[in-house]
Amino acid sequence: MKAIAVRRGDDSPVLIEKPRPVPADGEALVRTLRVGVDGTDHEVIAGSHGGFPDGADHMVLGHEAVGVVEDPNGTALSPGDVVVPTVRRRPNGSNEYFARGEPDMAPSGEYHERGIEGAHGFMAEYFTSPAEHLVECPPELTDLGFLVEPASITEKAMEHARASRSAFEWSPESALVLGNGSLGLLTVAMLSDSFERLYCLGRRDRPDPTIDVIEALGATYVDSRETPVDDVAEAHEPADLVYEATGFAPHAFEAVEALAPNGVAALLGVPGDWEFELNGGAIHRELVLHNKALVGSVNSNVRHFERGVESIAALPDWFTDDLVTGVYGLDEFERAFDDDDTTIKTAVELSAR
């Protein structure tokens, strides 16, 4: 079968041939339909995040997949079921996090992430997966099923953000999303029903398709070159929620200044090492005297995927039409990895429905 992989030492994806995988006990064989590309894939290809499977000279890319069950192999699934795989897998044997269905909370060393860290991804014509890591997707959502994984990331982050505010009456009205990449825009859309006022920060000049999407969602575009994160509260308003999806490390700390009293900032970005100066005393004081919280969040579990399915189903068609700027077949898969200002969200189509 064909697969899209990155080879050790390379910095761009290539099309390779691999044997079709054979499902083990408890695993189903899935024919892959579409696999999305996000900022993490670019980090993996650049070698700044994740790592190859032990001993492998390549890693199959892709962690945002949707496929159709080809062979249930004795699991409770049926041929033709449309499924979305979760990302983390047991590294060897089980551990308490997987046993209780919370692999997203496992520390380093206690998980692999398919297509990211230590395990091949889903960007191949077929993949196998334990049935417990496959979430059913309604057939009408098949074409957008690759958006369920990123939606699940926001479902988890919001669950943790809300949980951190659950000890008191928290009625958030304003949210500031940092980052106008695919995760940031998807999050603005997902939050638009529950927040009265939304802001989304980028660093682009108009005209720009992401700014058009932000404004069509009823949110206000904030240019970080004119209004740095720690000036947003004064220039616009303090935010009850900040959702960081830039990977730009200073934002994690500037977010504290952007928050309203009793607010929470969820940090999603995965920056490399980066030393910079900051006023630690002011940040510490703000957190304490205004009951603010910073919550880091990574990955997601089956529950978040199930909610992600609902969130994707609720998105307006115009939004997903504008968000997904390209779905490319294997003959032009390279285009899915283009990273210019006209590209928002792309996917590779491995096989047709």
Ligand code: NAP
């Ligand atoms: P992405 O497409 O690279 O988006 C990042 C966006 O942030 C880009 O649009 C970029 O703008 C913008 N940005 C970067 N620095 C900025 C600055 N100083 N001011 C304003 N805007 C800035 O990546 P993504 O897929 O949306 O993901 C976002 C981040 O979340 C990445 O770091 C990714 O690794 C991480 N992530 C984490 C999880 C998790 O589980 N924690 C899950 C998914 C993704 P330009 O395009 O104009 O450069």
Ligand code: BGC
């Ligand atoms: C993926 C997550 C993963 C994280 C860190 C994200 O892009 O969507 O599933 O846990 O990267 O590797």
Ligand code: ZN
């Ligand atoms: Zn991702």
